Amino acid sequence: MTSHEATPPDLSQPPFGGTPDPAAAARITSRDVAQAAGVSQAAVSLVVGGKWRGRVSPAKAEAVRTAARELGYRPNLAARSLRMGRTRTALLVVPALTTEFFARVYTGAARAAADHGFGVVLYPSPEGLGPARDPFDSAAAALDGVIASSMAAEALTALRDAGLPLVMLDSDPGDDRAGATVNLDIADGARQLAAHLTALGHRRITHLAADVDSWTFALRARAVANALADVPGTLLRRQPAALAVDAGLHAAHAALTAPGPRPTALLCDDDIIAAGACKAVRRLGLRIPEDISVTGFDDLALAVAVEPELTTVRLPAEEFGEAGMRALMAVLDGDRPAPPTLPVELIARGSTAPPPAHAHNSARPGG
Incomplete structure (x- = not known):
């Protein structure tokens, strides 16, 4: 679990897999991918940016991913991030690094983040009670948003003061200080x-x-x-x-x-x-x-x-992390998603x- 701490997004790697030659990949454009997939450049942009759902059909999205992989297309995520004013990095705050539950939450969150070209920084706060210090001198300058799992509300004062979008996991759904909450039942x-x-x-x-x-x-x-x-x-x-x-x-x-x-x-x-x-x-x-x-x-x-x-x-810890990251992506897009509650199972x-x-x-x- 600790091996995943503070891992920034690797913007040098293609999001669709493969190991293209950097020089060759630089010559491949979104227009090339669009032509190969038989779609518009706008559709390519939506798929690469992880915002295709509801706008591009699943079949066309898969065609874009296949064409990008075969051509070795590598979008300039750094340039896109600068245009959007985003770092493409989210912070996951957990109470401790000694429980496998939070490792599984991280796994799910990181998997969902990768679908959107984001990286996840993992940050522990003592016992979830806090206070959790701003992990950067100014979190707002280095992060796009925060997911806090199983944390006391008071533990997140410093991060809230940074003005970052916040999604709370395993927390009071009536807390209106969060942009969204996701809970297990x-x-x-x-x-x-x-x-x-x-x-x-x-x-x-x-x-x-x-x-x-x-x-x-x-x-x-x-x-x-x-x-x-x-x-x-x-x-x-x-x-x-x-x-x-x-x-x-x-x-x-x-x-x-x-x-x-x-x-x-x-x-x-x-x-x-x-x-x-x-x-x-x-x-x-x-x-x-x-x-x-x-x-x-x-x-x-x-x-x-x-x-x-x-x-x-x-x-369902991994699904919990995935749902939290999807909620954060929705908040970053200006939405306030309804708070989902994931079912649990007696064994x-x-x-x-x-x-x-x-x-x-x-x-x-x-x-």
Whole structure:
């Protein structure tokens, strides 16, 4: 993931693939491509600029790409950028570089950016709370726009002050300071987990809630509480945990050894917290899922690295990044796109099962 940091767009390479001789490519013009593809020069310009949808048919767009590739056409993106007053560079701000989720968001965003001849600079802001410093002395001079993923609104003050178009991912859609928002259906994911556990028969559930002051985690907490409030006889407790394996371990240990009836399920805000919870369960001499069910969120690689594998919610991270970049391109074109919400999916695995028949007698491990 870190190998992709601060990578500017390579304007020396042809956007349509191939490795043409630079001198030969310089002699190929958009008129040559237009003649070869049987379209107008205007159509070539639209396809090369990534603005052909709705203006040029898919068949003609493919003909332009094929002709450009075969002729070795290399448009002068630098000159076009100067004419348009653009650097053809977007900034992707993420809370951390240590979670694969954000690497996948970057992959999707970079793929969509390449379709428009843009490059993406990846920039971390501590834990998404900030403040995120202006990564350049003046971001407005070096960037066309910003995509911020899973960030607290206050963390982006410096970037907002730069006056750059801003797209927020995994953020409050009511925040009118962003040019657009793109979200995953996080609330539905939390509801799916709650429904999964209650359908198995669990009624004593502890929510290991991420101890992060952000919109997305507040949304999860509300969704879990609302879903379980509709199930008679359910006891929901909340135990905060930082986004780390050790923090998940300590939070789960506290939840499982607290006075009173022991929970039969731990609903975790993140796969990383869930991995720590699994360690705590085993250290207390309990079994997963026979004694305690554990769920995660995100469907990281970690979810299938633990044993048993985690029941979790799969988030389409790459599609999320793509949607964010497409929204930024729309904002740069003067549009304000409707905020899309991408669906998520419950993945049931071996870490969940019905509660033990004697659960009502279990006050604590060994009790």
